[in-house]
Amino acid sequence: MIVGTAGHIDHGKTSLVKALTNVDTDRLKEEKARGISIDLGFAYMPVEGAETLGFVDVPGHEKFIHTMLAGASGIDFALLVVAADDGMMPQTHEHLAIIDLLGIEYGVVALTKSDVVPKERLIQLETTIRSELAGTALRDVPIIAVSTVSGQGLAALREVIVGAARQFTRRSAAGGFRLAVDRSFTIHGAGTVVTGTVLSGMVSVDSHVTVSPSGLSARIRSIHAQNRPSEVGRAGDRCALNLVGADISKAAITRGDMVLDSSLYAPTNRIDATLRVLGCERKPIGHWFPVRLHHASTEVGARIVLLDDEPAAPGTRTRVQLVLDRPVAAAVGDRYVIRDTSAQRTIGGGRFVDLRPPGRKRRTAERRAQLDAQELIEPDRAMAALLAVSPFYLDITAFARDRAMAWKDVSALAQATGVVQLSVETSVFAMSLGHWKEFKRDLLDRLATFHADNPDLLGIGIERLRSQLEPRLPLSAFRSALQSLARSGDIGLEGAWVRLAGHEVTMAPADERFWKEIEPLLGGADRFRPPRVRDLAELFAMPESRVRQLLKLGGRMGKVHEIAHDHFFLRGTVAEMVMIAAEVSLATAEGWFTAAQFRDRVENGRKVAIQILDFFDHHSITLRRGDLRRVNRNRLDFFAGPIDGARARNVVFGGETSPVGRPDFKSGRGRETVFGGFDSHSLPPSSTNPGSSR
Structure with missing residues (x-):
């Protein structure tokens, strides 16, 4: 259990901690000279039958409230100190x-x-x-009356603290490791060495961690937990971590950093949160208010970006979006406090609700429903609620990371909840079973309709199909869903096309023979x-229009591709040339290659090689810079068939393949939710806007 002091300056917090622990937490020369606490102080008290108690002694001066907050965030038990001769003072109220x-x-x-x-004063003060x-x-x-001079009440105070420690339920060590750094120094x-309170999870010696938000990697050489050497540090412990790493130094890690499990590293500079405004505030909190x-x-x-229509009045609770000056490490459910920019008063505080909120469309009914779900503390309830509201899918990898799970x-x-999981590279998306069944039924119905309207086409483009379905999954998740349906025999995949499993495109008998x-x-x-x-027309003594018509039909059926005018290549050949381009790209410095290098591999003329590469450019298979090209590895599967296990291991796929230029392509551009940026609800209000400044 971590005990934290609170109270006005010169009310005896440090002296009281010393009387309880025999440790003087004022360690700085300036603190000794001025007789006041300036920085956080730490002490420990062994307890028979319980774990060692940690004490965090905080400054009481109004100028050091920010330091008090750095220490108060990790405490479990508050030791509120009030001097009997002064009573409740300004910083007492603010600390409370x-x-x-x-x-x-x-x-x-x-x-x-x-x-x-006198005794009457104590009775009156206790009532207050x-x-x-x-x-x-x-x-x-x-409430216990004590004196560090006479020793009065110290035994009773110690008994209350120790009794609370014995009944205290240690924080669960489940979840990802996070330690909030409050000191960094060199031994x-x-x-x-960095010290701080472990907010969640557990860590052991030789674990590899990340410092957030800087992203520095480190290994833990040794651990002191509750002032004792230990092999592990757990949630609720005051820990000192000896860190080693290429860029790790005292100057590289400062108060406010977070040492955490590398899987949790994802700093954010925009957070949706609940906010309770203190009743002592003089005016409502307006839009874009600085804190x-x-x-x-x-x-x-x-x-502060308001998520409700009205300003946040004193004594009320609301939801806001916090747009930060720089990224921080945080977790859903963490508490926070806001103060005014002049550091004169505390305004309010609340809990973090969503670490990845949109920068636009913050106030829609859909967004409100998402926040209602995100606000649920229990993960099982939150997950079920999120899957029940638009967009009806959830990246559960991000869900775990942002909740430090x-x-x-x-x-x-x-x-346990029976959701359908779609694995894509480093993420896993989930849908409820009910929505998955609706999604599958809608997908199959749309394929059936497309085949009825276009019997001579092999299938519908992946991107066009995705844009027609709800929920509109991210492309990577949609591909995973398609592969799942292909494995179950419901559909067939042909590169950029999707078809029903039983759908076949056939030619007329005469066309088939030709x-x-x-x-x-x-x-x-x-x-x-x-x-x-023209060569084929001469060979078969047929009109060019007849040959062209047949090859165009073959193109619609996915058998061939027209690389240049009247120059058709088999689909398998195009896929092979894509892989050859990838091999040429891999064999060159930084992946850039010339048309001549590609020509030599396919043993073709320069003109035809350039036509092939221009075709690849058009479909974003290659990226062109002057006379050089580089393969776009996110598009290597564009002309391929279903991805088998061996190929998936050897080629990195990803990105949003879009069959631009295909006869069945329809753009869905502009219909996706846009994240980041500003709109009329996030820009600073004009100086003439009432409530815009205070």
Whole structure:
């Protein structure tokens, strides 16, 4: 259990901690000289029958509230200190508000200097404090009169703290490891050491971690947990981590950084959150209002974007989007506090709801439903609720990461709830069973309709089909869904086309006989330089229009592709040339190659080689820069058949293949949700807008 002090300056917080632990937490020369706490102080108290207690002593001066917040975010038990001769003072009220905003429910009030005031004063003060505590999470905590000079009440105070520690339920070590850094220093012979409170998960010696938001990688050489050498650090522990790594140094890691499991690394600069505005605020919070955001041990500038129509009035709760000056590491459900930019007062606080919110269309009914689901704390309820609202699918890999959950826990949760999972590279998307059945039925119905309207076409383009379906899955997830349906025998995949499993395109008998004569001439050893339409017309003594008509039909059926005017290549040959281009690209510096290098591999003339590459350029198979080209590896499957296991292991696929130029292509551009950027609800209001400044 971590005990944190709170209270006004010079009310005896540091002296009280020293009386309880025999540790003077004022370690800085300036603190000794001025007689006040300036930075966070730390002490430990062994407890028989329980784990060692950690104490975080915070400054009480109004100028150091930001430092107090850096220490308060990780505490479990509040030691609110009130001097009997002064009573409740400005920083006492502010510290109490912060404790309440951070959701700290356990604590005790210590009335220090109780030996210098009459008993009546103590009774009166206790009544006043009870009134102040009434509306907070600490409303029922004990109030004990103490004196660090005479020792009065110290035994009773220690007994309350120790009793709470024995009953305290240690935070669950499930989930991903996160430690909020509050100190970084160097120890001779050891190197860089960072200290902080473990917010979630567990870590062990020799684990590899990432420092966020910088992204530095490190290995943990050794651990001290609760001031003792340990092999592990768990949620709730005060830990010191000895970090080693190529770029790890005292200067590279500062207060406010987060040391975390590498799978959780995804800093964000835009967060949707709940917000409770303190009742003591003088005016409502307007749109684009500037604040200082305090979360864990970090402090960052931010702007408030209102998600409701009205300004956030004092004493009310609302939802807002926090647009940060720089990225931070966070998790859904984390608490935060906001203060004004002049650092004179605390304004409010709340919980983080969504770490990846859109920058536009924040106030739609769809978005409100998503936030209602995201706000649920229990992962199983949140997942079920998210799958029940638009867009009716969920990236459960991101869901686990943003909630600092271990993947095995989310995977088990998904299996237990019976959702359909679509694996794509490093992510897993999920749909409820009901929506998956509707999606599958709609997909098959649309394919049947397309085949009825276009009996001479092999199938519908992948992107065109995706744009017609709801939910509109990301392309990578949609491909995974198609592959699943192909494995189950419901559909067939032919490169960029999708067809029903039983659909076949056939030619008329005369066309079929003619095709069987032409097809061998397009393949074989001369497949990279097949005859043109005029050559075939001369060979078979037929009109060029008749040959062209047949090859165009073959193109619609997916048998051939027209690389240049009247120059058709078999589909398999085009796929082979794509792989040859990929091999040429891999064999050159930075992947750029010339037309001559490609020509030499296909043993073709320069003109035809350039025509082939121009065709690839048109379909984004290659990317051109002057006379050089480089293969776009995200499009290598464009002309291929279904991806088999061996090919998937050897070729990196991805991106959004789009059959531009195909006869069945219809653009869905502009219909996707746009993330990032600003709109009328995120731009700073004009100076003439009421409530825009305070």
